[in-house]
Amino acid sequence: MAKQARAIQTRRVILEAAGAVFDEFGYESATIAEILSRAGVTKGALYFHFASKEELARGVLGEALTTEGVLPQESKLQEWVDVGMVLAHRLPAEPLLSASIRLSADRKARDLFxxxxxxxxxxxxxxxxxxxxxxxxxxxxxxxxxxxxFVSSWTGVEIVATSLENDQTLEARIAVLYDYFLPSVAVPGALRRLDTAPDRGGRVWQAHHEHYGQERAAEPDGVLSSRA
Amino acid sequence: MAKQARAIQTRRVILEAAGAVFDEFGYESATIAEILSRAGVTKGALYFHFASKEELARGVLGEALTTEGVLPQESKLQEWVDVGMVLAHRLPAEPLLSASIRLSADRKARDLFxxxxxxxxxxxxxxxxxxxxxxxxxxxxxxxxxxxxFVSSWTGVEIVATSLENDQTLEARIAVLYDYFLPSVAVPGALRRLDTAPDRGGRVWQAHHEHYGQERAAEPDGVLSSRA
Structure with missing residues (x-):
């Protein structure tokens, strides 16, 4: 592997470990030692990429504004549905995404970042x-x-769902959100054509990978410019 | 003031101070010393009512499930609107209520309580x-x-609003939530009669006080049995 590609991958491994630790402990109680132990990298490697816990948090938030996996659609309402459904599909497997919600809901971390x-x-x-x-x-x-x-409701569904019995996937809960939300937004003709099935996110995510004919690249694409 | 009434009032003062401190610092970083200083009571008085920080948090959460101020309505949908609008009206002035959302969104506190x-x-x-x-x-x-x-969306609106520019009251934001939510829930005949104006919560809250011909009592009424 070329040196640069390896550096990008190491950075990603560190960010994912940081995401998992922030997610579990919150910003205040998270330690660099725990992040190092999860990432399985040396202290030198971590500090090469991130000078402090603050920078790690900024890095996690910087990855959170992502529409990776969403393909442009003729219907812009369908594209909106796809953004929310793909995120709901990805979040349970990607601690970077859930950590960014946890950091945003944490007043101390929010004041900083x-x-x-x-x-x-x-x-x-x-x-x-x-x-x-x-x-x-x-x-x-x-x-x-x-x-x-919508962004407020999506966030609330994710936060409250983590405290409820695990009888429903986040995808199913976000599909319900769209089903209640869309009739107040879409003209009937557009509404009828929208696909808001709970498995929509998974199908779009898979189509994206087939489209690019590859597993998810180490480099994150689709990351929007972060306001964090 | 009778001894019992004074004890109830002291308990309330301590809980409100605890709410403000949990709200500002989060559960983990909140200290009994800070709560004492805000409440302006002696250590002995605090420990008479609450043996630990844990008990204070339980006390705060126990006060949070309140429909105080909501009067029964012929339309049960209007009563539902009133519950959400009165809470949106009360929350900015009652740290006990916002603290309970903060404690619920905090994974550590949530695991405990x-x-x-x-x-x-x-x-x-x-x-x-x-x-x-x-x-x-x-x-x-x-x-x-x-x-x-609905509960998820209400919570998300409150959490996200605290990070947005303060150009809109929580009441105005929750009124928007009802306006988007209700058409997917209510039959048109019932929908037309509902009052979801942003000042609905304030009017209902005031009517409640006039109904009882008194300022808000020291004893909390309308507190539902807590699941905390």
Whole structure:
């Protein structure tokens, strides 16, 4: 493996370990020692990439604003559904994503690093503006207001679900969110054509990998510019 | 003041101080010393009511499941709106309420004490079952599923709002949540009659106090049995 590719992979391994530790212990109680032990890298390797716990948290949040796996769709409402469903599909297997929610909900960490929520709200609002231009949106819908409520609700579903009995996947819960949300947003003609099945995220994610004919690359793609 | 009434008031003062400290520092970093200093009571008084930080957190969560201020309504959907709007009205002024959300979202605290979310979900589901019996609900709506999504969304709106610019009150944001949620739940005839204006919570809260002809009593009423 070329030197640069190895460095990128090491950075990723460290970030994933940091994500898992932040997720489990919270920012305050997380230690570099625990992150080192999970990552299985040397102290030197970690400090080469991240000078401090603060930088690790910033790195985790920087990876969180990702639409990786979502392909452009003719219907911008379907693309919006795909963004939320793919994230719901990926999150349980990717501690980087759940850690970023935990860090954002943690007042101390949030004061230091901000959150990825404003970036998400702007991104979803952009999709809804495009949907409006295509005539997919009900006329009274304010894209920014709807995007703010949606990002808030998605986050609340994830946070509350982790405390409920594990009888439903996050994908199933987010599919319910879309089913309740969409009738207040979409014109009936657009609504009928949307696919909000709980397995939508998994299918889109798989199609993305087949499209690129490869396993998920070490380099993260689809990472939006972070506001963190 | 009678001895018992004074004890109840002291307990309340301590809980409110504990709520403010948990809210600001999180469970892990909160100290008894800080709670003492905020409450302005002696160490002896605090330990008379609460033996430990754990008991203080349990006390805070025990106060959180409250429908105080909500009067019974002919429309059970309106009563549901009132529960959410009164809480949105009260929360910014009552650290006990915001602290309980902070404690529930904190994994460490949650593992120790549970959350008040299951209690809230059961309570809202009960209102929706009553609404269904009165013919207010669309036929396909599952009360428990809708209640779970609603409590999750309400929580997410509160958590995300604290990180956004303070351009909108929590009441205005929760009014938007009802406006998007209700058309997927209510039959059109019931929907038209609902009052979801942002100032609904304040008006209901005031009517409650006029109804009882008194300022808010030291004894909390309307506290549901806690699942914490």
């Amino acid at each position: 901000g959150t990825s929520w404003t970036g998400w709200i702007d991104y979803i609002a952009g999709l809804l503006v495009a949907a409006k231009e295509q005539g997919e949106l009900l006329p009274h819908v304010d894209p920014h207001q709807a995007a703010t409520l | 549970g959350t008040s979310w299951t209690g809230w979900i059961d309570y809202i589901a009960g209102l929706l079952v009553a609404a269904k019996e009165q013919g207010e609900l669309l036929p396909h709506v599952d009360p428990h599923q809708a209640a779970t999504l």
